[in-house]
Amino acid sequence: MTDSAIPKPVSQSRAVWQQFRSHRGAMAGLVILGLLLAFVLVGPLIWRVDPAYINPDAAAMIKARNKPPSWASPLGTDQLGRDMLARMMAGGKVSMAVGMVAMAISILLGTFVGVLAGYFRRLDGPLMRLTDLFLALPLLPLLLVMVMLFRDTLAGILGPELGTFLLIVFAIGVTSWMQSARIVRGEVLALKEREFVLAARSIGTPPSRMILRHILPNVMSPIMVAATLGIASAIITESALSFLGLGFPPDFPTWGRLLFDGVDYLTQYPERVIWPGLAISLTVLSVNYIGDGLRDALDPRIRGR
């Protein structure tokens, strides 16, 4: 038997990508998310209209209000005569960034707390009580207080946009990690009793590598699901905050903001609610499908088929 006949171990990432490509929903999600990203990132370079521009001439402004779609403004204009397409692009950039970063913070925190609580018995009690404490807090008032207290200081240091962005992302992140922490803890508790963990202990694998090598890869599926759902709720929470006047400033467009602004004109101009709503739904849906495909691709038992 010659060594040359034996295929070298194929790289894992290649196998994952091949499985991912065979998942139709995930590929569709990837394409749609790519298009949305191109829309909010590349779009403003092509459609060079200032989303905050209000015609200073009052008469012209009133004439330009609530226009239906036309060549000059493909999605029409809002109640102040601002171009909806430009606002959708600018708003999308902020909403998607808030969604992804807040989700990343909440998942990282949740996984960290969940793994520690599940793996180390001594930390379980204190960490889970902390989680219960956060769950018991009324979140919206807490968010309001956080934003009230820190917005101006942060805005002073980092500038109004970046300061508000970081504050909101952080606030959403630290108030939404509890569910994923609980899910992860439960999974880790079950995994810890499996024999392969015992086998690794008999080999002498230290706890840090035990977690990275044996525990984390096996709790990926629930984390992935929690993450994809987290993006949606982060976008919605951000719009709720903006609506209450405590998120971004009122003239600063986000998808959530556009949605709330459009609600007042729902009967006359339903498209103003439909466009941002559609964008949020598409983002959430595509991320969901990508997560689904990734979960399948990362699981060798499914990949084999």
Add this chain to the structure above:
Amino acid sequence: MLDASPARPLVQVRDLRKYFPIHSGLLRRHTGDVKAVDGISFDILQGETLGLVGESGCGKSTVGRTLLRLYEVTSGSVVIDGTDIATLPPEALRQIRPKMQMVFQDPQASLNPRMTLARIIGEPLDEHTTLSRAEKLDRVYELMDQVGLNRVFANRFPHEFSGGQRQRIGIARALALNPRFIVCDEPIAALDVSIQAQVVNLLEDLQDRLGLTYLFISHDLSMVRHIADRVAVMYLGQIAELSPRDALYADPLHPYAKALLSAVCEPDPTREASRQRIILKGDVPSPANPPKGCNFCTRCPQVQPVCREVEPALVEVTPGRHVACHFVTPQSGTAGPTGGTEAKEHSQQGEPR
């Protein structure tokens, strides 16, 4: 057997106890213990196979796991190759882990479903050696050859294998660091009969080639008869009888060992017809609340008042044979003729109590 030089004990277990605490009530107060292993002592000689048998829940697996300190020891000592691992600090314990390994019961559950075979077998090498990638792969291939796995499988995942193949993977992983002592925790219980023979033959073959020492935990008495040199019979966390294999199977001394071995089927139909089964009455007492006196007194067919009061010690009744029963004493001399033949070989065993 292996080398004929005077066998010295590789593993010495003295008065080992493992209690699992019971917490109950609103305040989760410590209200009692499950005495899974309650003061057992034995030696395993270099290169031999000690069989450990007993019914479900008698503490066999706990002994195996406590021996490798996968469970913290409640009290007692486990000396493996001169080091007492029961009290070793974590880092020193990690250093000594390569000497002792374990093969698990359920080959499905003991392999991480997300790792390839090469990574599973290579994990001990990652932890304890500084080999380069290519050297590790060579060693993995060598191990796969040793346990009879095709090298082409190196890149596959555990779910793609049959039960017997998975158990071979588990054995290859246990062998990776050239251990001297392997605890086989019911390695064949989850396999069907034809595969059981393959795996047991593989274990014997590896023992001959590599000079391994086994603690073979099983409830399959015939398989233990096949593979073990000496056999310990456990009942409710304690050793009832520890004897050389042939002596035990020919003439069990402890009443529980008699009852247990009477359950072994006989392949010869005429002898099978005359086989007398001793059927025990009642259930095993709870290990959280073992009976006073002899643990077996609630079910023993020969029970006397003294059994309910005084706990019998495990004593050497004939050379090499240890029994924990008030009515099997050196004077009574009920041991069969085979008992004496192994006497010289295991004379170290009889240490004063």
